[in-house]
Amino acid sequence: MTEKxxxxxxxxxxxxxxxxxxxxxxxxxxxxxxHILEYGHGCWSSVPIKAGLQRNGKSCRLRWINYLxxxxxxxxxxKHEEDTILTxxxxxGNKWSQISQHLPGRTDNEIKNYWHSYLKKKLIKAKEMxxxxxxxxxxxxxxxxxxxxxxxxxxxxxxLLGNMEKPVEHSENFFSQSxxxxxxxxxxxxxxxxxxxxxxxxxxxxxxxxxxxxxVLGNEFDQNSTFQEAIMHMLEExxxxxxxxxLIHSSTNEVYNSQLKSTNQEDGNDFIHCIPxxxxxxxxxxxxxxxxxxxxxxxxxxxxxxD
DNA sequence: AAGCTTCCCAACCGCTCTACG
DNA sequence: GCGTAGAGCGGTTGGGAAGCT
Numbered sequence: 312m313t314e315k316x317x318x319x320x321x322x323x324x325x326x327x328x329x330x331x332x333x334x335x336x337x338x339x340x341x342x343x344x345x346h347i348l349e350y351g352h353g354c355w356s357s358v359p360i361k362a363g364l365q366r367n368g369k370s371c372r373l374r375w376i377n378y379l380x381x382x383x384x385x386x387x388x389x390k391h392e393e394d395t396i397l398t399x400x401x402x403x404g405n406k407w408s409q410i411s412q413h414l415p416g417r418t419d420n421e422i423k424n425y426w427h428s429y430l431k432k433k434l435i436k437a438k439e440m441x442x443x444x445x446x447x448x449x450x451x452x453x454x455x456x457x458x459x460x461x462x463x464x465x466x467x468x469x470x471l472l473g474n475m476e477k478p479v480e481h482s483e484n485f486f487s488q489s490x491x492x493x494x495x496x497x498x499x500x501x502x503x504x505x506x507x508x509x510x511x512x513x514x515x516x517x518x519x520x521x522x523x524x525x526x527v528l529g530n531e532f533d534q535n536s537t538f539q540e541a542i543m544h545m546l547e548e549x550x551x552x553x554x555x556x557x558l559i560h561s562s563t564n565e566v567y568n569s570q571l572k573s574t575n576q577e578d579g580n581d582f583i584h585c586i587p588x589x590x591x592x593x594x595x596x597x598x599x600x601x602x603x604x605x606x607x608x609x610x611x612x613x614x615x616x617x618d
Numbered sequence: 619a620a621g622c623t624t625c626c627c628a629a630c631c632g633c634t635c636t637a638c639g
Numbered sequence: 640g641c642g643t644a645g646a647g648c649g650g651t652t653g654g655g656a657a658g659c660t
Contacts, residue, residue: 332629332630333628333629333630333653333654334628334629334654334655335628335629354644354645354646355645355646356644356645368645368646369630369631369645369646369647370629370630372646372647373628373629373630374628374629376647377628377629378628405649405650406648406649407648407649408647408648408649419647419648419649420627420628420629420649421627421628423649423650424626424627424628425626425627427626427627428625428626428627429626
């Protein structure tokens with residue numbers, strides 16, 4: 312009875328469009344790619360309709376960002392990329408989109424998958440090895456002068472991650488040693504993408520019609536250096552030294568916040584200087600295809616990509 | 619060779635945030 | 640202020656490939 316009443320009172324079901332799910336076919340990829348390259352994505356919910364796809368907008372957006380977008384790098388992660396992920400993950404936690412901003416050509420999804428499938432296990436394994444070796448060496452004679460530091464240099468996996476939870480008094484060179492975040496690593500053979508290469512076509516169009524007197528970062532970087540280098544320089548200069556010192560006495564969050572502050576206070580570095588402290592991470596986005604402009608007064612920074 | 623397990627990764631889901639009317 | 644839609648993010652899932660018995 313109640314069933315019947317319910318049935319009668321129910322408003323007529325709105326016909327939900329049947330969206331295709333699952334893996335994308337090459338044909339669908341082509342449709343989406345061609346459409347976006349020609350018209351830009353605009354409103355994502357309208358993309359599948361215009362492109363003639365039986366997918367929802369969200370699915371199209373994801374497919375574009377994670378797979379079709381120009382400038383994506385595929386294949387194995389380099390040692391340097393791995394180190395960067397470990398470093399940033401230690402700082403930021405599971406902020407995959409923020410981490411991906413520092414790895415040109417890599418998507419948050421890719422990094423996340425890589426973390427769950429490989430790095431996390433490696434980390435756990437390294438920790439286990441570390442505790443094994445520590446117990447082994449603590450039971451050894453105290454006369455043995457083998458320090459844990461030496462151990463780290465002998466065992467690559469230990470050196471990379473083994474002292475993640477090392478007591479602070481043993482954290483000397485934590486950063487550069489634990490994560491191999493050395494100059495050498497910074498200047499690895501990681502392919503460098505120009506910032507201009509990094510932009511999607513529609514965003515380039517958007518930035519080119521920018522008529523105000525704002526500074527387009529993409530152009531600046533194109534002329535002088537790659538974004539990769541800028542990031543590496545920033546991390547190197549500010550991070551490796553100052554961060555390391557701070558790290559010894561602070562929690563991760565404190566360290567990160569203070570790092571932002573110190574970075575922001577850097578004089579003579581307009582690139583960093585113009586970024587509001589609180590927004591460094593969220594606004595310093597380059598992987599999502601956004602072109603950022605900086606007001607020449609240094610007061611404002613806005614994305615022009617999604618206009 | 620067949621069946622089972624494990625691993626990897628593309629894609630989905632649900633949530634939050636923001637913009638807009 | 641409120642509701643809604645769109646965008647973005649992080650967690651999770653599912654299916655296929657690879658490895659193992």
